[in-house]
Amino acid sequence: MKQLIELEDHILKKANSEALLLRETLANVGTLVINVMSSPGSGKTETISALSDELRLHGDTVAVLVGDCATDHDAQRLVSHVDWVEQIVTKGVCHLEPRMLVPYLPELLALAPRYLFIENVGNLVCPVDFDLGESIRVSLLSTTEGEDKPAKYPDLFRTCDITVISKIDLAEVVEFSELRARTFLDQVAPNTKTIKVSARTKEGVAELAQAIREVAQRSRGFETSITES
Ligand SMILES: Nc1nc2c(ncn2[C@@H]2O[C@H](COP(=O)(O)OP(=O)(O)OP(=O)(O)O)[C@@H](O)[C@H]2O)c(=O)[nH]1
Numbered sequence: 117m118k119q120l121i122e123l124e125d126h127i128l129k130k131a132n133s134e135a136l137l138l139r140e141t142l143a144n145v146g147t148l149v150i151n152v153m154s155s156p157g158s159g160k161t162e163t164i165s166a167l168s169d170e171l172r173l174h175g176d177t178v179a180v181l182v183g184d185c186a187t188d189h190d191a192q193r194l195v196s197h198v199d200w201v202e203q204i205v206t207k208g209v210c211h212l213e214p215r216m217l218v219p220y221l222p223e224l225l226a227l228a229p230r231y232l233f234i235e236n237v238g239n240l241v242c243p244v245d246f247d248l249g250e251s252i253r254v255s256l257l258s259t260t261e262g263e264d265k266p267a268k269y270p271d272l273f274r275t276c277d278i279t280v281i282s283k284i285d286l287a288e289v290v291e292f293s294e295l296r297a298r299t300f301l302d303q304v305a306p307n308t309k310t311i312k313v314s315a316r317t318k319e320g321v322a323e324l325a326q327a328i329r330e331v332a333q334r335s336r337g338f339e340t341s342i343t344e345s
Pocket residue numbers: 154155156157158159160161162163184190237238239282283284285286313314315316317
């Protein structure tokens with residue numbers, strides 16, 4: 117038991133030092149890192165695509181690292197919406213870890229994008245414990261998955277700066293109760309900012325982009341980059 121605890125401690129310490137490396141080196145070139153987490157199919161890829169279109173309209177560069185257990189489908193979907201994208205195939209691992217991102221650091225430092233979105237593997241449990249060097253955490257709660265996900269998976273929503281209520285264009289047809297969702301969110305994550313978004317109609321995409329810019333300006337890493345640029 118003692119050995120197991122020591123091993124876990126060692127692995128977490130290593131992951132934390134890799135996360136620190138990612139955060140500090142990317143902040144030094146002016147890149148803000150955003151970790152996007154939610155259930156499979158709740159709209160991460162589609163929302164990042166729409167958001168990237170919006171951010172690039174204003175002259176910002178956007179890179180994406182996208183994690184999935186298998187396939188490069190998401191990278192293929194994102195490629196025409198972003199400046200740079202790489203697919204991380206985790207071969208069954210249910211979350212991303214900083215060691216999986218570190219090999220892309222030289223390319224990212226050369227590109228120095230304004231924003232790096234990390235699309236985590238679709239999962240509401242395992243990604244929570246892994247710091248990927250992000251300055252912002254964004255969760256998605258889709259109208260199609262039920263309003264009580266924040267109550268069932270509080271840790272994920274509690275650690276997020278922004279919660280996107282995604283697929284808002286489908287709210288009526290699936291009888292999604294915004295009040296119920298907001299009540300659960302208020303109970304577990306009173307400090308998360310909530311934004312309703314449809315990647316299909318683009319409702320809320322500009323507001324989400326603005327919220328990210330605002331959190332970015334308050335975050336330590338980004339302040340460093342702003343004062344240096
Ligand atoms: N109507 C509607 N459909 C959406 C919206 N966002 C995503 N979808 C659809 O929902 C499905 C899943 O969306 P994705 O963006 O692939 O979801 P994801 O969270 O990236 O999924 P994983 O990467 O598998 O975890 C796709 O068929 C999308 O076209 C939206 O805002 N409105």
